[in-house]
Amino acid sequence: MKGILWRVGNGKTIRIIKDNWIQSTTTIKSVVHLPENLKVRSLIDEVVGRWNEDIVRSYFSEDDAEKILQMPLCYTSCEDFPSWPHTKSGIYTVKSAYSLTRLESLHHFLSKNGRGESSDQHKTSKLWKRLWAIKAPPKMKIILWRMAHDCLPTGAQLKYRHVSASNACCYCGRKETVEHAILMCQYASEVWRQIRKCFVINCKPHAFLHIKQ
Numbered sequence: 001m002k003g004i005l006w007r008v009g010n011g012k013t014i015r016i017i018k019d020n021w022i023q024s025t026t027t028i029k030s031v032v033h034l035p036e037n038l039k040v041r042s043l044i045d046e047v048v049g050r051w052n053e054d055i056v057r058s059y060f061s062e063d064d065a066e067k068i069l070q071m072p073l074c075y076t077s078c079e080d081f082p083s084w085p086h087t088k089s090g091i092y093t094v095k096s097a098y099s100l101t102r103l104e105s106l107h108h109f110l111s112k113n114g115r116g117e118s119s120d121q122h123k124t125s126k127l128w129k130r131l132w133a134i135k136a137p138p139k140m141k142i143i144l145w146r147m148a149h150d151c152l153p154t155g156a157q158l159k160y161r162h163v164s165a166s167n168a169c170c171y172c173g174r175k176e177t178v179e180h181a182i183l184m185c186q187y188a189s190e191v192w193r194q195i196r197k198c199f200v201i202n203c204k205p206h207a208f209l210h211i212k213q
Contacts, residue, residue, distance in 0.1 A: 003092075003100050005085045008071060009078040011040035022067050023085065030059050040080075049073060147178055148212045154178050179211050 006014045006021040014021050016038050022028055043059070045052040050073065057065045086096040131144055146152050155167030155176030169176040171187045182188060192203055 002104070003084060003086055003097060004082045007081050007083050008040055009074050009080045011042075011044050011080065013080045014040040016040055016043070022064065022071070028064055029061065031061060032059055034059065043068070044073065049075060147182060150178050150211060152178050152181075154181050179208065182211070183208065 002020075004020060005023065006019050008014060008021060015036065017028065017030070017034055017036055021040065043052055043056055044050070051069050051071075053069060056068050059065075060068065083090055084092040084096070086100055087093055128145075131148070132141055134141060134144070136144075143152070151157065155165065155169065157178070158165045159167040167175055169180060169185055172185055174180060174185070180188075183192070192201075195201060196203070
């Protein structure tokens with residue numbers, strides 16, 4: 001049910017506030033108070049078969065209003081229907097639902113531990129797709145993914161997980177966070193310095209706020 005995206009037909013069954021019906025928007029917020037059971041039908045000019053732009057813009061923020069107005073409507077009065085946007089075919093699969101559940105669990109874990117992600121999950125998803133599209137061996141992509149999520153077995157992570165091990169960098173003795181191990185340590189910095197001699201890389205690690213950046 002969480003993964004369903006409702007497609008607008010006549011708008012008679014989709015609840016504006018409670019149902020998921022706008023692509024890449026998890027929750028829609030109106031700028032005016034709307035009844036929970038108010039249907040999408042109230043936003044449509046049934047005479048001309050188009051969105052009532054004045055009503056839409058008066059009910060929602062500019063971003064949400066634009067998303068709604070760009071949604072196509074049926075020329076004929078067809079019924080609203082649920083779709084599955086998590087596969088290319090639009091057909092539900094157990095694998096895609098499992099992936100959705102794992103992603104939701106990850107977001108919950110990060111939020112619980114003070115590392116919540118952007119509420120714009122469509123944008124976040126595009127960033128992860130860019131990572132997986134990098135031309136590199138699969139095992140290196142996995143390391144990059146784990147690095148971005150700060151789940152590599154650094155000294156700081158081992159201590160956080162109550163593993164009996166030193167949290168000091170074995171090269172310089174400072175606290176070994178993932179940022180330190182990959183970017184900040186003097187030995188890592190020397191590696192980056194040598195890389196810059198061969199490749200044009202504009203890397204300023206001391207300006208980073210978080211390893212994902």
